[in-house]
Amino acid sequence: QKEVEQDPGPLSVPEGAIVSLNCTYSNSAFQYFMWYRQYSRKGPELLMYTYSSGNKEDGRFTAQVDKSSKYISLFIRDSQPSDSATYLCAMNRDDKIIFGKGTRLHILP
Amino acid sequence: DGGITQSPKYLFRKEGQNVTLSCEQNLNHDAMYWYRQDPGQGLRLIYYSQIVNDFQKGDIAEGYSVSREKKESFPLTVTSAQKNPTAFYLCASSEVRLYGYTFGSGTRLTVV
Numbered sequence: 218q219k220e221v222e223q224d225p226g227p228l229s230v231p232e233g234a235i236v237s238l239n240c241t242y243s244n245s246a247f248q249y250f251m252w253y254r255q256y257s258r259k260g261p262e263l264l265m266y267t268y269s270s271g272n273k274e275d276g277r278f279t280a281q282v283d284k285s286s287k288y289i290s291l292f293i294r295d296s297q298p299s300d301s302a303t304y305l306c307a308m309n310r311d312d313k314i315i316f317g318k319g320t321r322l323h324i325l326p
Numbered sequence: 327d328g329g330i331t332q333s334p335k336y337l338f339r340k341e342g343q344n345v346t347l348s349c350e351q352n353l354n355h356d357a358m359y360w361y362r363q364d365p366g367q368g369l370r371l372i373y374y375s376q377i378v379n380d381f382q383k384g385d386i387a388e389g390y391s392v393s394r395e396k397k398e399s400f401p402l403t404v405t406s407a408q409k410n411p412t413a414f415y416l417c418a419s420s421e422v423r424l425y426g427y428t429f430g431s432g433t434r435l436t437v438v
Contacts, residue, residue, distance in 0.1 A: 225366065251426050260330075260416050260429030261369075305369070307426075312357075312376065313384075314427060318368035 223317030236293040240306035240317045247308040252291045255303045296324045328353045332430035347402045347433045349417035358400035359418040
């Protein structure tokens, strides 16, 4: 079983819809959970960072962590065409961060 | 502005040649990392360094080499021993206690 699993998509949704992106993980020792957004031909940029179970909100973005189920989610409200990108979940192990493979998201105008 | 600069953005190399990718940061971060990104493979760790003059192999270090002579700089050399070097290479940095990485904009290497 891989340490971090993420559906690669692509996921296509109409503009204005709520988007739900998810990852599962197998290592209960993971402490910090992150979401990165990567536009085509660019480096990833950190969107959300959390270290506890529950929800964290930042504008249109909400990160959710369920440590008992080893499941994390990123919700995007009122999605915009500019949200079209690849979203990578990430979590730390020892002194390194483990990344999911990323989900490609397309927001249709 | 603080950040990470990778150069060049695009690089072409002939088979059998070594090539060095540059990564410079002015964030005063202690740790620096090199990742390779291929379609469908996600990010794979090549090398990382947590302090000057010290570095460790990542998951796919074969055919690569690095140096860390200055805190700001972490160049990656792709040697001729790397069998499939065409990829998108990303450099990142972080504070040692891992509050997330800051990434550069990447170098796309193509072997011709």
